[in-house]
Amino acid sequence: MTPLRLALALAVVAVLAALPWFGSDLIIQFGINTLLLAVLAQGWNIIGGYTGYASFGNSVFYGLGSYGVAIAMVQWHLPFGVGLVFGVLLAVLFACTLGAAVLRLKGHYFAIATLALGQVMTAIVSNIPLAGQNIGLVLPPLNNDRLFYELSLGLLVLATLTIFWLTRSRFGFGLIAIRENEEGAAVMGVNTTLYKVLAFALSGLFSALAGGIHAYWITFLDPESAFDISLNVKMIIMAVFGGPGTILGPIVGAFSLSAISEFLSSEVTNLAGLFFGIVIVGAIVLMPRGLADIVRNVPKSGWRYFRQNIRAHRL
Amino acid sequence: MNALLEVRHATRRFAGLVAVNDVSFTLAPGEILGLIGPNGAGKTTLISLISGTLPPSQGEVFFQGEPITKVPAYRRARLGIGRTFQIMRPFPGLSVLDNVAVGALFGRGGGQPKLALAREQARACLDFVGLSRFVDQRADELGGPGRKRLELAKALAMQPKVLLCDEVMAGLNHVEIEEVIDVIRKVRDQGISVLVIEHVIKAIKSLSDRLLVLHHGEKIADGAPDDVLANATVIEAYLGRRRP
Numbered sequence: 001m002t003p004l005r006l007a008l009a010l011a012v013v014a015v016l017a018a019l020p021w022f023g024s025d026l027i028i029q030f031g032i033n034t035l036l037l038a039v040l041a042q043g044w045n046i047i048g049g050y051t052g053y054a055s056f057g058n059s060v061f062y063g064l065g066s067y068g069v070a071i072a073m074v075q076w077h078l079p080f081g082v083g084l085v086f087g088v089l090l091a092v093l094f095a096c097t098l099g100a101a102v103l104r105l106k107g108h109y110f111a112i113a114t115l116a117l118g119q120v121m122t123a124i125v126s127n128i129p130l131a132g133q134n135i136g137l138v139l140p141p142l143n144n145d146r147l148f149y150e151l152s153l154g155l156l157v158l159a160t161l162t163i164f165w166l167t168r169s170r171f172g173f174g175l176i177a178i179r180e181n182e183e184g185a186a187v188m189g190v191n192t193t194l195y196k197v198l199a200f201a202l203s204g205l206f207s208a209l210a211g212g213i214h215a216y217w218i219t220f221l222d223p224e225s226a227f228d229i230s231l232n233v234k235m236i237i238m239a240v241f242g243g244p245g246t247i248l249g250p251i252v253g254a255f256s257l258s259a260i261s262e263f264l265s266s267e268v269t270n271l272a273g274l275f276f277g278i279v280i281v282g283a284i285v286l287m288p289r290g291l292a293d294i295v296r297n298v299p300k301s302g303w304r305y306f307r308q309n310i311r312a313h314r315l
Numbered sequence: 316m317n318a319l320l321e322v323r324h325a326t327r328r329f330a331g332l333v334a335v336n337d338v339s340f341t342l343a344p345g346e347i348l349g350l351i352g353p354n355g356a357g358k359t360t361l362i363s364l365i366s367g368t369l370p371p372s373q374g375e376v377f378f379q380g381e382p383i384t385k386v387p388a389y390r391r392a393r394l395g396i397g398r399t400f401q402i403m404r405p406f407p408g409l410s411v412l413d414n415v416a417v418g419a420l421f422g423r424g425g426g427q428p429k430l431a432l433a434r435e436q437a438r439a440c441l442d443f444v445g446l447s448r449f450v451d452q453r454a455d456e457l458g459g460p461g462r463k464r465l466e467l468a469k470a471l472a473m474q475p476k477v478l479l480c481d482e483v484m485a486g487l488n489h490v491e492i493e494e495v496i497d498v499i500r501k502v503r504d505q506g507i508s509v510l511v512i513e514h515v516i517k518a519i520k521s522l523s524d525r526l527l528v529l530h531h532g533e534k535i536a537d538g539a540p541d542d543v544l545a546n547a548t549v550i551e552a553y554l555g556r557r558r559p
Contacts, residue, residue: 170420170428177417180406187366188473189392189421245408 016153020146028145032217034258035152036210040235041242041250042159043206048236049244050166051199052179053103056232057114058207060121061091063226065208066215067125070137073216075130080142084212091208095201103196106182118227125223136222139215148217155213156251159206163247175199179245237276241283243292252291285310318377319344319508320365320396320477325374327360327532334360336532337374342477347499347509349523349540351516353552357532358512359401362479365510366398367391378477395423397475399466401482401512407455414454414465415440415472422473433472440468444498460491467498477508484513496522520544528552 020028040062047055068087072078078086102113126134166172174195177185186192215221242253257279264275286306287294297305318341327335335357342348350358363369365376367388375384383391397418406414415437420426427433441447444464449457457465463483470478480499484492496518503509513519519526519540526543528536530552536543543549 168430170426170430170433173413173417173420173430176409177406180408181404183368184400184404184406185417186388187368187392187398188418188469189389189423189426190417191389 013153013157017150020149025145028149030258030262032145032149032152034255035149035156036214037234037238037258038251038254039152039156039159039206039210040231041238041254042156042163043203043210044232044235044239045163045244045246045250046166046175046206047199047203049239049246049250050163050172050179051175051196053196053200054111054236055114055200055203056111056229056236057098057102057117058203058235059227059229059232060094060117061204061207062211062214062231063118063121063125063223064090064094064204065211066221066226067131067137068208069212069215070132070139070221071130073139074132074137080212080216083216084209087208087212088205091204092201095204096197099197099200100193103193103200115229118229118232121227122223125227131223132221134223136220139219139221141219142216145217148213151213152210155206155209160247160251162202162206167247171195171198176245234276237280237283240290241279241287243290246290246292249290249292256291285313288312317344318342319346319379320510321377322361322365323375323377325361325364325371325376327357327364327369328372333532335364335371335529338529338532338534339374340527340534340537342508342510344476344508345503345506347503347511347522347524349519349526350510350512350529351514351519351526352529356529358529359481360532361529362398362481362510362512365391366396366479389421392421392473392475393423393425395474395476396479397422397470397473397477398479399463399470399481399483401485403462403466405454405457405462405465405469407453409454410450411441411446411452411454411457411465412437412450415468418469418472419474423475426473437468437472440472443471443501444468445494459486463487463495464498467495471502475507477510478502480509480511480513482512482514484515484518492518516544 019031040058044055044058047053065087068090069080069083072083072086073080098117102110105113125131131137166175174185174190177188177190178192178195182192238253238257239250241257242251243249261275264271286309288309320342323339325335325338326333338361352358360369364371367386371384375382377383378394378396383394406417412434416430416433419433419436420430427436438450441450444467446461446464446468449461454465467483484495487495492515499509499511499522511519511522523540525538526540527534528543528549535548535552536546
């Protein structure tokens with residue numbers, strides 16, 4: 001990393017950190033939402049972007065993180081920090097036990113198996129009295145949006161640093177080798193099962209922390225919204241739109257798509273619902289490897305880049 | 316017997332098909348063993364049984380005197396068994412250098428944990444196989460002959476004790492075959508045992524210390540190259556029976 005890039009990154013973080021002291025309440029709330037979505041996209045990036053396993057189970061980690069905080073604070077009257085740790089433990093435990101089973105599946109089969117996990121969790125949690133069954137839990141309110149904003153920003157920085165470390169560590173190279181060719185990775189000495197489970201757990205850790213912060217901020221939690229699969233779809237779209245398997249792609253994807261969708265939902269309400277659908281179709285047809293790939297290739301090959309992608313789909 | 320690698324009565328069935336049938340052989344330290352046989356004879360399956368990507372239906376595999384039949388593929392790699400694939404398996408999105416660096420990062424004894432040092436080792440391996448001009452290219456930009464060499468470099472970066480080569484010369488021209496033969500000889504000179512699957516008989520005859528012939532999954536000959544290639548059963552397997 002060059003000093004210039006480091007300075008630029010620090011400047012961006014500083015500006016973002018200062019934002020709550022200048023922006024309106026609305027901006028801060030939009031900021032918290034966007035930062036948490038970016039954390040989720042980065043978490044998905046670890047298992048989906050770097051390891052090549054398109055997980056639809058990350059909303060389960062998010063829900064477990066939310067419930068960890070809610071149960072600890074509401075039922076056991078413990079502090080928020082303890083709740084976060086509890087939520088992370090739940091998510092990591094879930095990733096290790098279920099990951100060992102579902103990570104044997106590849107491609108579409110893995111996606112389908114994880115797709116079911118959210119539904120199953122909704123049903124299970126709706127029947128647990130400790131988790132408030134299907135009514136949910138109401139957390140003690142804390143009216144301090146600046147704190148939530150800075151927490152979310154800190155978490156995003158942590159997730160991004162983790163991914164930065166992945167790109168230059170043995171562990172990260174093992175994950176990329178698994179994504180590129182799993183059998184080839186195994187005969188070169190990569191413990192593929194262990195690495196996949198660890199990647200799933202790391203991905204779950206960040207999703208759970210995001211869920212925990214969100215739950216305390218919103219102060220209300222029910223099974224339907226905690227394990228909502230559409231949140232998982234959102235994080236995938238954002239990561240894939242920005243560039244899966246890149247350090248900054250998912251952040252760019254989350255920020256740009258959140259901004260556009262926020263603008264649409266306030267200006268042209270009836271188009272907002274269509275927005276993500278259009279983005280999915282457009283992104284898959286024109287830029288299947290995300291914005292990061294466009295930045296790399298379009299200056300070199302111009303419009304040909306998009307034509308090649310369209311042709312690759314045999315449309 | 317101080318064999319580095321020993322296969323005892325290995326059998327592998329795929330549903331009704333017996334791909335490898337009761338094959339036993341040994342590989343001595345520093346030996347080059349040629350494995351030949353008609354298409355579908357079970358050569359690649361045999362290599363997969365040794366590298367651990369397929370479990371045998373019956374039989375055992377020993378490495379340095381220890382049974383490794385139940386040991387998973389990644390741990391066999393760490394023990395020092397390196398292989399190349401006939402259908403090449405590069406990591407297409409990574410640079411040529413980083414493809415090979417994966418071998419150095421993992422590989423024998425768990426590998427080199429420092430990325431910078433692993434890349435240095437990878438550079439040396441690419442130099443060794445003659446790919447040093449392509450280090451910064453993406454692996455999927457390499458042509459066929461380049462990919463064959465890349466497979467070799469990836470396996471060598473693991474610093475294996477035994478190298479299993481699955482048709483690293485297929486599709487190469489005469490000059491390229493000579494170059495690869497040269498590389499394999501140099502590998503052996505470092506004390507690494509080599510098992511080579513090859514179809515080009517002339518090439519494998521000059522390269523191998525010993526030849527092993529598979530036909531319909533069974534071992535039909537094992538011995539010095541000249542004797543084996545003069546063997547009537549082997550000639551029949553390759554060319555069919557002479558009319559009376």
